[in-house]
Amino acid sequence: MSKKTLIAVIGPTAVGKTALGIAFAKAYKTSIISCDSRQFYKEMTVGTAVPNPDELAEAEHYFIQDRSIDNPLTAGSFEKEVMELLDNLFVKNDVVVMVGGSALYEKAVTEGLNHFPDIPEEIRGEISQKFESKGLEWLQNEVKQKDPEFYENADQENPRRLIRALEIFKTSSRKLSDFQTGNADKRPFKVIKVGLEADREELYDRINKRVDLMFTQGLFKEAEVLKNSSSSIPKSTVGYQEIFPVFDGQYDIDEAIRLIKRNSRRFAKRQMTWYRKDDSVHWFNYKTRHNEIVQRVSQLMGK
Incomplete structure (x- = not known):
C-alpha cells in the first residue's frame, strides 16, 4: 500500500x-x-x-x-x-x-x-506579572532584544505569542526561533x-x-x-x-x-x-x- x-x-x-x-x-x-x-x-x-x-x-x-x-x-x-x-x-x-x-x-x-521545554510556574508567573504591570511595549522590547528573528515574523500585537517566546528563552536560554528551525x-x-x-x-x-x-x-x-x-x-x-x-x-x-x-x-x-x-x-x-x-x-x- x-x-x-x-x-x-x-x-x-x-x-x-x-x-x-x-x-x-x-x-x-x-x-x-x-x-x-x-x-x-x-x-x-x-x-x-x-x-x-x-x-x-x-x-x-x-x-x-x-x-x-x-x-x-x-x-x-x-x-x-x-x-x-x-x-x-x-x-x-x-x-x-x-x-x-x-x-x-x-x-x-x-x-x-x-519538543518545547516545560515552563516552570515561577517563570510563567514572573513574566505574566511584569506584563500586567509594564504592558505590551515592555513585552515587545524584551522579545525583540532576546529573539529578533522570531519578533520580526511574529504577530507583534499578540501578547500570548510574545509571552511564549519569552518563557522559552527564560527557561532554556534558547530562542523560540531555534526550536522552530530545528x-x-x-x-x-x-x-x-x-x-x-x-x-x-x-x-x-x-x-x-x-x-x-x-x-x-x-x-x-x-x-x-x-x-x-x-x-x-x-x-x-x-x-x-x-x-x-x-x-x-x-x-x-x-x-x-x-x-x-x-x-x-x-x-x-x-x-x-x-x-x-x-x-x-x-x-x-x-x-x-x-x-x-x-x-x-x-x-x-x-x-
Missing part, C-alpha cells in the same frame, strides 16, 4: 485556501482539518472567515468552532490532537487535507515543534505542502473587500458580544482588537475598518515571510484552476 499523504494547503489570508481545500477533499473523497488557530473557537465566526454552511457541507471538517475561547488550544496540543485524529482518518483514507494560515500550527503537524520530527505519512499566492496589489484588494464583507455580515455586533470577554484571544485577533476601542470612544468605526485592513495586510506579509523560508512548498497562483492544482498534486503523489 502507498504511504498515506497529508496535503497542507497554506498561504496568506484571503488568498482562497478554503475553496482549494474543498476541491482536494472532493477529489480524494476525504476530510479537512482546519489549521487556522482562530477558527477553532465557536464565539468567533465572522471575523475569522469561518467556512460558510454550504462550504462546510461539501466535506467533513475538523477543528472548526469545536471549542470555546475560554479553553484555548496551543500549537503543542493541536499537534497532539491532530496526530491522534490522523491515526483514525488514515484508516479509511489514503489522503487527508489540512487547510489554514497559522504557520506555527501547520508546522506543529507537518514537522513537530522540536530538525523535523519523522512522520508516518507523506506531507505535500501546496501554497497559494497572489501579487501584492491583488492580495491587498482581496483583503480589503473581505473586510468590507465582514462588516455587512455582522462583525461589529460579533465584536460587541466579545468586548467584555476575559479571554485574551479576541483582544489579540485582527478584526476584533481594532473594534473594541470604538466602544470606549477612542475612535470611530471608519478608523476601525481602516486599521483592520492595514493590520490584515501586515499579517499577510508576515505569513508570506514565514512560508517563503520553506523550500518544500509547491506554489500556485490563486487564479490557477483547482482541477489543474489537484492534477499536479496527484502527479506528485504518483497517483
Whole structure:
C-alpha cells in the first residue's frame, strides 16, 4: 500500500485556501482539518472567515468552532490532537487535507515543534506579572532584544505569542526561533505542502473587500458580544482588537475598518515571510484552476 499523504494547503489570508481545500477533499473523497488557530473557537465566526454552511457541507471538517475561547488550544496540543485524529482518518483514507494560515500550527503537524521545554510556574508567573504591570511595549522590547528573528515574523500585537517566546528563552536560554528551525520530527505519512499566492496589489484588494464583507455580515455586533470577554484571544485577533476601542470612544468605526485592513495586510506579509523560508512548498497562483492544482498534486503523489 502507498504511504498515506497529508496535503497542507497554506498561504496568506484571503488568498482562497478554503475553496482549494474543498476541491482536494472532493477529489480524494476525504476530510479537512482546519489549521487556522482562530477558527477553532465557536464565539468567533465572522471575523475569522469561518467556512460558510454550504462550504462546510461539501466535506467533513475538523477543528472548526469545536471549542470555546475560554479553553484555548496551543500549537503543542493541536499537534497532539491532530496526530491522534490522523491515526483514525488514515484508516479509511489514503489522503487527508489540512487547510489554514497559522504557520506555527501547520508546522506543529507537518514537522513537530522540536519538543518545547516545560515552563516552570515561577517563570510563567514572573513574566505574566511584569506584563500586567509594564504592558505590551515592555513585552515587545524584551522579545525583540532576546529573539529578533522570531519578533520580526511574529504577530507583534499578540501578547500570548510574545509571552511564549519569552518563557522559552527564560527557561532554556534558547530562542523560540531555534526550536522552530530545528530538525523535523519523522512522520508516518507523506506531507505535500501546496501554497497559494497572489501579487501584492491583488492580495491587498482581496483583503480589503473581505473586510468590507465582514462588516455587512455582522462583525461589529460579533465584536460587541466579545468586548467584555476575559479571554485574551479576541483582544489579540485582527478584526476584533481594532473594534473594541470604538466602544470606549477612542475612535470611530471608519478608523476601525481602516486599521483592520492595514493590520490584515501586515499579517499577510508576515505569513508570506514565514512560508517563503520553506523550500518544500509547491506554489500556485490563486487564479490557477483547482482541477489543474489537484492534477499536479496527484502527479506528485504518483497517483
